[in-house]
Amino acid sequence: MSAVIDAIRTRRARRAFSAASVPPDVERALWEAVRLAPSHGNAQPTRILVARSPETRAALIDALSPGNRNWAPAAPLLCAVAALPSVDYTAENFDGTSRELWAFHAGLATGNLLVQATAMGLVAHPMASFDEPTARRAFGAPEELRILAIVAIGYPGDPASLPDDLRAKEEAPQWRLPLDIIVAEDRWRDENAIGARAWRQQHAQA
Amino acid sequence: MSAVIDAIRTRRARRAFSAASVPPDVERALWEAVRLAPSHGNAQPTRILVARSPETRAALIDALSPGNRNWAPAAPLLCAVAALPSVDYTAENFDGTSRELWAFHAGLATGNLLVQATAMGLVAHPMASFDEPTARRAFGAPEELRILAIVAIGYPGDPASLPDDLRAKEEAPQWRLPLDIIVAEDRWRDENAIGARAWRQQHAQA
Numbered sequence: 344m345s346a347v348i349d350a351i352r353t354r355r356a357r358r359a360f361s362a363a364s365v366p367p368d369v370e371r372a373l374w375e376a377v378r379l380a381p382s383h384g385n386a387q388p389t390r391i392l393v394a395r396s397p398e399t400r401a402a403l404i405d406a407l408s409p410g411n412r413n414w415a416p417a418a419p420l421l422c423a424v425a426a427l428p429s430v431d432y433t434a435e436n437f438d439g440t441s442r443e444l445w446a447f448h449a450g451l452a453t454g455n456l457l458v459q460a461t462a463m464g465l466v467a468h469p470m471a472s473f474d475e476p477t478a479r480r481a482f483g484a485p486e487e488l489r490i491l492a493i494v495a496i497g498y499p500g501d502p503a504s505l506p507d508d509l510r511a512k513e514e515a516p517q518w519r520l521p522l523d524i525i526v527a528e529d530r531w532r533d534e535n536a537i538g539a540r541a542w543r544q545q546h547a548q549a
Numbered sequence: 550m551s552a553v554i555d556a557i558r559t560r561r562a563r564r565a566f567s568a569a570s571v572p573p574d575v576e577r578a579l580w581e582a583v584r585l586a587p588s589h590g591n592a593q594p595t596r597i598l599v600a601r602s603p604e605t606r607a608a609l610i611d612a613l614s615p616g617n618r619n620w621a622p623a624a625p626l627l628c629a630v631a632a633l634p635s636v637d638y639t640a641e642n643f644d645g646t647s648r649e650l651w652a653f654h655a656g657l658a659t660g661n662l663l664v665q666a667t668a669m670g671l672v673a674h675p676m677a678s679f680d681e682p683t684a685r686r687a688f689g690a691p692e693e694l695r696i697l698a699i700v701a702i703g704y705p706g707d708p709a710s711l712p713d714d715l716r717a718k719e720e721a722p723q724w725r726l727p728l729d730i731i732v733a734e735d736r737w738r739d740e741n742a743i744g745a746r747a748w749r750q751q752h753a754q755a
Contacts, residue, residue, distance in 0.1 A: 346552030346553060346668070347552060347553055347556055347582075347664055347665050347668035348578060348581070348582065348665060348668070350553055351582050351585050351586075351661050351664075351665065352585060354585075354587070356587060371728070372554060374728055374731070374732050375554070375728070376553075376554065376557050377731065378725050378726070378728060378731055379557050379558060379560075379725060380557075380660065381560070381562060381663070381675065383677040383678075385724070385725075385745055386744070386745055386746075387725060387726050387731070387744075387745040389731065390731050390732070390733060390741055391731060391732045391733070392732075392733045392737065393732060393733070393734050393735070394735065395734050395735050396735050398735075399735045399736075427742060427744075429742075429744075430742070430743070430744030430745065430747075432677075434677040434678055434679070435678070436680045436681050436682065437680040437682075437683065438680075438682075442677075442681065443652075444677055446649075446652035446653045446656065447652045447653070447655060447656040447659070447697050447698070448656060449653060449656060450652065450653040450654060450655060450656015450657040450658075450659070450660065451656040451657070451659055451660045451663070452656075452660070453653070453656070453657055453660065454586065454656065454657045454658070454659065454660015454661050454663075454664070455557050455660050455664065457587070457657070457660075458553055458557075458660070458661065458664055459553050459554060459557065462552070462553035462554070469587065471589040471638075471640040471648075471650055472589075472640055472641070473640070474642045474643040474644075475642050475648065476642065476643075476644075477643065482733060482735065482736060482737045483736050483737050484733075484737035485737070485742070487742075488737065488742075491653050492653070518591070519584050519585060519591075519593060520584065520593050522577070522580055522581070522584060525580070525583065525584055525593070525595065525596050525597060526580050526596070526597045526598075526599060527596060527597070527598045527599070527688060527690075528599050528601050529599070529600065529601050529602050529604075529605045529688065530605075530688060530689050531598065531688045531689050531690035531691070531694065535596055536633060536635075536636070536691070536693075536694075537636070538592070538633075538635075538636030539591055539592055539593040539636065540592075541636075
């Protein structure tokens with residue numbers, strides 16, 4: 344029980360990686376955590392694309408934003424989390440309008456991946472700042488495949504290996520909105536709708 | 550380490566609940582797992598709406614599909630997982646087109662919730678079959694709030710308490726696509742694009 348909340352609590356999107364590679368059985372446990380994630384109707388739309396060869400790695404790194412290219416190439420394992428909307432179900436409202444579920448499903452699977460990675464002593468840092476068409480091309484994937492995140496995975500390294508600005512991010516305390524903002528009991532309150540940045544600005548003076 | 554994969558592995562979307570209520574500190578640990586979930590730019594768009602009063606519970610149950618209304622009302626704790634697109638960041642492709650992240654973020658947080666619930670001996674069963682406008686109205690929430698899942702939470706009960714068809718689902722073995730379908734190494738293959746139902750039909754004869 345506490346191992347799970349410990350993994351959730353200690354997970355950080357770190358940027359410093361050691362040179363140690365991820366052993367195959369450890370890597371396999373990550374994909375297994377993804378594989379076991381639930382999905383509506385058991386549709387299982389989530390896929391993992393692993394950049395194994397130097398060529399695929401280079402092509403995937405080209406998809407990253409310049410900021411992410413400053414640190415992510417040091418990770419020994421790079422992958423993309425993707426979803427296939429075409430094989431997923433949609434959910435229907437009573438009036439017949441429908442809601443897509445593939446991004447939510449891929450998020451659920453990524454949640455499993457991050458918790459499992461942390462529990463095995465790995466850093467798994469998901470990135471949203473990338474060019475989706477370039478990432479797709481790195482793997483020769485079709486347009487119907489939607490890429491939700493590129494994840495840099497490896498063992499934690501020495502923050503001193505990072506440039507100053509990134510080292511500062513690495514060591515900044517993690518912060519989250521208080522529970523009474525993210526949880527509404529029975530009635531939605533105006534306070535529940537505040538954004539993280541706005542909340543932090545309001546509380547910086549306090 | 551193994552506590553996490555054990556929780557991921559033993560998690561099932563069960564439908565039989567015991568009458569035992571969820572103690573406040575256990576419930577709080579669930580929302581804490583949601584609160585600690587990562588989001589791009591730490592935007593934290595995920596919200597939890599708890600149906601506490603009999604009136605809110607009844608209104609939320611009205612939002613469920615008839616199939617879910619057959620079992621979910623037995624859960625002592627019902628909540629909605631929601632996201633605020635307006636406070637979330639979007640990600641940008643190189644050509645300036647953007648990708649929304651709120652559903653993926655809510656999925657990540659729900660992944661944490663389900664693993665934490667399982668580790669504490671709870672059943673947490675997320676449902677996608679509900680009417681979103683009715684669910685929003687149950688909490689007086691604005692249209693900008695997007696509801697991704699309604700989750701039935703409680704301690705496991707006796708499957709014999711369920712009608713025959715639901716008991717059969719409760720006891721059916723869980724199945725997932727094999728790893729070589731959900732993982733692509735360097736190159737996307739046509740086999741990676743098969744849907745779960747199609748794969749299962751192909752392998753039913755084998």
